[in-house]
Amino acid sequence: xxxCYILVIAMPFILLIGLLIKSSLLFGEKSLxxxxxxxxxxxxxxxxxxxxxxxxxxxxxxxxxxxxxxICLLTAIYLTQYARRVVLKIMQPVIDILAGIPSVIYGxxxxxxxxxxxxxxxxxxxxxxxxYSILAGAVVLxxxxxPFILNILIEVYRTIPIELSEASLSLGATKWETIxxxxxxxxxxxxxxxxxxxxxxxxxxxxAVLMVVGNVVQIPSGIFQAGYPLPALIANNxxxxxxxxxxxxxLMLAALILFIVVxxxxxxxxxxxxxxxxxx
Amino acid sequence: MNRQLLRKSEELFYxxxxxxxxxxxxxxxxxxxxxxxxxxxxxxxxxxxxxTPKGGYYxxxxxxxxxAIIGSLYLSGGATLLALAVSLPLALYMNVHKLKQKNVVxxxxxxxxxxxxxxxxxYGAFGFTLMVFLGLRTSLLAGILTVALFIIPIMVRSMDxxxxxxxxxxxxxxxxxxxxxxxxxxxxxxxxxxxxITTAILLAFGRAIGDAAAVLFTAGYxxxxxxxxxxxxxxxxxxxxxxxxxxxxxxxxxxxxSAVVLTVIVLIxxxxxxxxxxxxxxx
Numbered sequence: 001x002x003x004c005y006i007l008v009i010a011m012p013f014i015l016l017i018g019l020l021i022k023s024s025l026l027f028g029e030k031s032l033x034x035x036x037x038x039x040x041x042x043x044x045x046x047x048x049x050x051x052x053x054x055x056x057x058x059x060x061x062x063x064x065x066x067x068x069x070x071i072c073l074l075t076a077i078y079l080t081q082y083a084r085r086v087v088l089k090i091m092q093p094v095i096d097i098l099a100g101i102p103s104v105i106y107g108x109x110x111x112x113x114x115x116x117x118x119x120x121x122x123x124x125x126x127x128x129x130x131x132y133s134i135l136a137g138a139v140v141l142x143x144x145x146x147p148f149i150l151n152i153l154i155e156v157y158r159t160i161p162i163e164l165s166e167a168s169l170s171l172g173a174t175k176w177e178t179i180x181x182x183x184x185x186x187x188x189x190x191x192x193x194x195x196x197x198x199x200x201x202x203x204x205x206x207x208a209v210l211m212v213v214g215n216v217v218q219i220p221s222g223i224f225q226a227g228y229p230l231p232a233l234i235a236n237n238x239x240x241x242x243x244x245x246x247x248x249x250x251l252m253l254a255a256l257i258l259f260i261v262v263x264x265x266x267x268x269x270x271x272x273x274x275x276x277x278x279x280x
Numbered sequence: 281m282n283r284q285l286l287r288k289s290e291e292l293f294y295x296x297x298x299x300x301x302x303x304x305x306x307x308x309x310x311x312x313x314x315x316x317x318x319x320x321x322x323x324x325x326x327x328x329x330x331x332t333p334k335g336g337y338y339x340x341x342x343x344x345x346x347x348a349i350i351g352s353l354y355l356s357g358g359a360t361l362l363a364l365a366v367s368l369p370l371a372l373y374m375n376v377h378k379l380k381q382k383n384v385v386x387x388x389x390x391x392x393x394x395x396x397x398x399x400x401x402x403y404g405a406f407g408f409t410l411m412v413f414l415g416l417r418t419s420l421l422a423g424i425l426t427v428a429l430f431i432i433p434i435m436v437r438s439m440d441x442x443x444x445x446x447x448x449x450x451x452x453x454x455x456x457x458x459x460x461x462x463x464x465x466x467x468x469x470x471x472x473x474x475x476x477i478t479t480a481i482l483l484a485f486g487r488a489i490g491d492a493a494a495v496l497f498t499a500g501y502x503x504x505x506x507x508x509x510x511x512x513x514x515x516x517x518x519x520x521x522x523x524x525x526x527x528x529x530x531x532x533x534x535x536x537x538s539a540v541v542l543t544v545i546v547l548i549x550x551x552x553x554x555x556x557x558x559x560x561x562x563x
Contacts, residue, residue, distance in 0.1 A: 015406050071301040072301075098549050266393065
């Protein structure tokens with residue numbers, strides 16, 4: 001039992017150290033700022049600029065959270081405050097099943113439905129796009145993180161003491177006013193951290209995004225353009241990386257960046273949640 | 281009067297928005313399942329799920345994806361067993377031995393949550409490094425190790441959620457009858473929570489079978505059903521992924537059919553785990 005305990009505590013550090021060692025080869029040659037702020041990606045001639053990948057990752061994550069956040073917030077309020085118990089009973093399996101669908105299935109769905117749709121939407125704006133774009137990646141990602149964020153939000157709204165809303169209602173506020181001015185204000189830290197956890201989930205998602213985002217090394221200038229997020233970079237090049245040590249090292253650096261960004265978002269959100277629970 | 285109307289209409293407006301977003305979520309789920317079924321069902325045949333790829337399969341000739349189905353079951357089964365060996369003791373340890381030390385338990389929970397958040401591609405990259413370090417080749421074993429690492433936090437946390445709900449009185453009466461902590465853990469707590477723990481195991485199994493990024497580097501891919509741990513193995517998510525990137529329409533259609541197989545397996549697991557957790561709630 002002690003061993004399992006130690007394994008779990010040590011695991012994040014083992015991950016960190018393992019990835020650091022593997023990417024140290026690249027650090028020996030180039031400075032971190034050079035790697036992150038250069039946009040030239042030519043592994044064969046030893047040029048590793050991560051900027052296009054980082055920007056693509058940020059775009060996809062940002063747009064997906066913009067889409068998912070309002071939907072989750074409104075649904076969570078509806079399910080916990082307005083809807084009858086039956087509705088929640090129906091929605092619970094819907095959320096669970098959405099959460100359990102493998103990412104490759106989301107990817108296939110993206111190719112069947114979202115990509116053609118995005119291509120059509122781009123046409124309305126007079127932009128030519130194959131549909132394999134930042135926007136398609138973000139939409140697929142949004143649907144993937146919705147069950148994740150929604151579960152946390154439902155929990156957050158449920159834990160607010162009923163007395164709070166009773167007091168507000170007895171003072172003559174309408175139900176919506178109570179939700180807007182009392183409950184949501186009380187739940188605010190929980191809401192922010194649920195979005196933070198959503199961001200960290202979105203940032204590291206690989207296969208589904210990889211299948212619809214286009215994978216062109218460029219700094220995307222619009223949402224209808226193809227992008228190339230960090231996880232896709234790692235997944236696409238695993239075969240050839242072994243031949244060139246530097247390339248191997250660069251991909252491990254990409255994994256390291258992912259790990260650090262995701263962990264920072266996770267720790268921040270968990271910290272807020274822990275503080276929030278203490279205050280209730 | 282006017283103000284009253286404004287208050288009411290604002291509430292109505294937001295209520296409509298809420299219902300719309302709830303409906304969007306339901307539609308998204310239906311759209312995923314229906315589109316996969318519509319695209320995949322026509323190409324799904326009996327031979328697809330009972331045969332391994334024959335020569336020329338990837339050019340649209342005969343064969344099936346049995347290698348990937350069996351490979352996926354081996355891989356997730358192995359990973360789930362391995363993860364269970366770590367998760368069950370740890371979850372019991374947190375809820376029986378360290379019951380009084382809230383700080384320790386919360387500390388472990390925090391680390392588990394961090395590990396749960398780490399993307400599977402990072403586990404994949406790390407697993408690959410570990411594999412090279414240990415001198416292994418892409419194999420069933422390397423895949424099992426990587427996926428087990430990836431599902432341990434999921435499994436422990438879900439078990440933890442179940443064990444947390446056991447009434448303190450049960451533990452105290454077991455202790456007062458003279459049983460040791462470990463006896464209490466394995467004889468009393470475990471028996472009490474079997475349905476909930478089964479749900480946790482199924483959840484982790486579902487995660488393991490659906491994940492592609494962690495096995496991409498480590499499990500390899502082959503047309504044969506693996507007969508030992510040191511052989512590479514095909515997996516369903518990767519077989520969907522690889523077939524879909526083929527330029528040949530027939531192979532692409534088979535990717536959709538493989539997606540149907542994967543979806544059905546995951547749905548069955550999801551329904552089964554729901555059944556177990558409902559049984560638990562009744563108790």
